[in-house]
Amino acid sequence: MRTTVISVVMAMMYVMVAPAAVKPQKDFNVQKFTGKWYRVGLAYDSPGFVPLRTIMKISVGVISVLPNGNVNLTSWEAVPVGCLTQSYLYERTSIPGQFTYFSTRHNQEKDITVVETNYTEYALVVKHKEFNREYTQVALYGRSSRVRAEVIQKFKALALSQGFPRESILTPPPAENCPPGSGR
Template identity: 30%
Template sequence: MAAVRMLWMGLVLLGLLGFPQTPAQDLDPVQPNFQQDKFLGRWYSAGLASNSSWFREKKAEMSMCRTVVAPSTDGGLNLTSTFLRKKQCETKTMLLQPMAVSGHYTYHSPHWGSKHIVSVVETNYNEYALLFSRGTKGRGQDFRMATLYSRTQTVKNELKEKFINFSNAQGLTEEDIVFLPQPDMCIQE
């Protein structure tokens, strides 16, 4: 009987103090009923926003890249991006591993040695997608990045405005945002 009383006391204390935070409670919202198969295919990175000092220093040099989203063997996504760097086309692939909630993925950055949670916050699948990434970089530095993907290289002003509002809602300011120009090469078919 004492064990049952202790169990109930423990449950009452957890209720009063709040349950311990789990990673699922810290996740950003995602597109309702996210359908990964509709998200696959070619996208263009039309806008970026980040609180990273490296990003702020380099954003004037950045340009639009083409990203092909394909399913990975573990149920996640391979994002293969082709972009212009030092007047050469480069291709890199990121593996987004699936989480328990559809539309949430984890990404391990080999360059920074950090782990990020990537969320597909909003998409209509055939025109645009808003993604948000968060994690830590270096010595515990908070890292946040918003991305505007477009199915075409030309982005409507309404989508640019939507991206600015979305970025601001994530705590990113006007100086953190860039709309990427189309380079002369690398993003063509």
């Protein structure tokens, strides 16, 4: 009997701390989602990310839709040695607002879900992968490098619902001259 009670309590604790399932925004429109976005918030609890939290800056990305419905993301991120430019191909899935891409860094496929966006101001995005353990990132994107406090609170609430501790939820400062010539 005691073993059964312990098992039930353990299962309940797992359910209480397990990340909430994410669903893409209803009626997601990829055409409205194209253009420039600033990553103004990030929640990530990977041990390798901890030392980077204090030096992280806002990054910039441009999303364009390809003729086949896939999405190209070109991003610029400030790193200690300058401004790193990267390109990603997000492949559409049968569900609008959900994409996959192959990470050459981790040599595996990852899932991307646009959870919520109003297209003109902000987007909440969840990246998920399983690699030795389950990894999730929650990102807040804005059409400018500043978003309203209410939007930041939505982002933090989503990150907390995914099980992130408060210290893993960041809203970094802007980057200087990244991308080059941006003069932000």
